[in-house]
Structures are given as C-alpha cells and as structure tokens.
Amino acid sequence: MSGLKAGDAFPEGVSFTYIAPTGELDLTACGLGVQYDASKEFKNKKVVLVAVPGAFTPTCQEQHVPSYLANLDNLKAKGVDQVIFIASNDHWVMAAWGKANGVKDESILFMSDPGTAFSKSIGWTQGDRTLRYAIVVDHGKVTYAEIDSVRGSIANTGAEGVLAKL
C-alpha cells in the first residue's frame, strides 16, 4: 500500500503509545505509558496527525512543532479536536520532547509509532524512521494526507499548510 489519500477510511487496528501529560503535577506525579487506540479514537474526533523523522531533530524542532503551537486556536476554530505528533522514537523520548516544547497539557499529544508499524503499513517510512507527513482524519475518514519530501520544508505538513486545506 503506498500512502493514504483523502477519501480513504482511516485503517483499523492502529495504535500508538504515549505518556499522558501530568501538567502542573510534574513535581508530584510520574506519567505512565499507555496505549492509544487511534482507530477507535479517530472515529469520533477531527484529528491532525503529524509524523516527523525524529524528536529533537532540526527541522522538526525549529519549525514543525512551533508552527502548531502558534496555530492551535486557528486549528480549533476549524473544528480540530486534537493534534498528535508521532515519530519512531519511544514514548519516553516523545514525552520529553513535549515537555521540552513547553507542552504541559493535552493540546498537542506526543506519541510513539512503535516500530514505525503504522507508518510502515502505509508505506511512508525511510529506514527506521517515518517520513515527514500530515494526515487529517475527520470522524474516521481521511480528508488530507500529504508528505513533505523537500529537506527542511514543512509546506504540506506544517500547521499553515494543513490549515489551508481544512
């Protein structure tokens, strides 16, 4: 299978792992890694799923996450319930990346695509890492699915690019 496209149903059996943010409790509580049943959760939400080659890697760190942080209100205005970043990194690294970006709540969730299982299933991987892609799932249906293959560019997968197509 090569990629998802607008109009497809989001596949069944997709799950990621993540650590629920502990927000203000950071000093008094430890997060626990849990499984996120994406196929089930995406059936009743509008979600932007962004995959990046690696947490803390240059383009992702300097442009990608900031573009979403800056546009959360704009995305909500267009009915987006949740923004989720995934990468091949394990959920511990993803949780730390979220904290490094100052995200203490569930506004943006940082999850692991363990073994790049999901990304592999749609053919959007490069070696052990995922490609840089963004997918919008609206109540189970894929309404946007694009890759950015130009090095350093987030034209299709950054918040502005996705917003333009919502």
Add this chain to the structure above:
Amino acid sequence: MADNVKQIASAADFSSLLASTQYVVADFYADWCGPCKAIAPKYVELAKQHSLPGFMAFAKVNVDTVQAVAQEYGITAMPTFLFFKDGKKVAVNGNAMIQGADWNTLRLASEKMARLAKEKAIAAGGAK
C-alpha cells in the same frame, strides 16, 4: 486495631479486598517513581492509624506488576489514590481521585473515610 498496608498481588486479590472491606483507599504506584517513594512512609502511617479489618483498609497496587487493575481504573499518573465504598469507586471531599503525591488532600480524605468506617464498625458491634 491497626493494620498494615495491603500489597495487592493480582486482580483477584484486589476484588477480594473490595468485597471484604467496606472502605478501601488504594495507592497506585510504581517502583521507579520518585513522588511515590516520597509519600510511601506517610501512607504506611495512615494504614497503621486507621485500618480496621472488615471496615477500612489501605491497599497498594504496583502498576507494572498488576497491570490489569491499573488499566481497569485508567491510571495515567502515579501516585494515584482511589477510594472505594462497598466495592464501588467513590469521590471523597469532592475528589474522584487524587493524582500526585498530595499529602494534605490524601490525609483529609483518609481521615474522613476512617471516621465513617469507625461509625459503621461501632454500629455493627452494637447490633450484636
């Protein structure tokens, strides 16, 4: 009569405690979690002060070794303290659960449950 903290070994263990004890406080923790270790000795003190077999118990559930119970109650942060009356999860002092090592809130909630447990115990004793 004081008692120790009940270390839960399995889901069956937990069900059995909930069935045999009217009021139960449960501490969901992990060995690698700092805040859990910090509050542990205080939890032991609560158990020593307020446990009453059949009426009030303090349980500890390790989320790594007893995953089924941690998942059943949707635990996402440790420590999380849950409260049970007659086997059902209840809110105490307006808290459905306590997330994080919040000693004061835990102490007040435990003391409240302990008072209720003691009343039940006396009533049960008096009925004989």
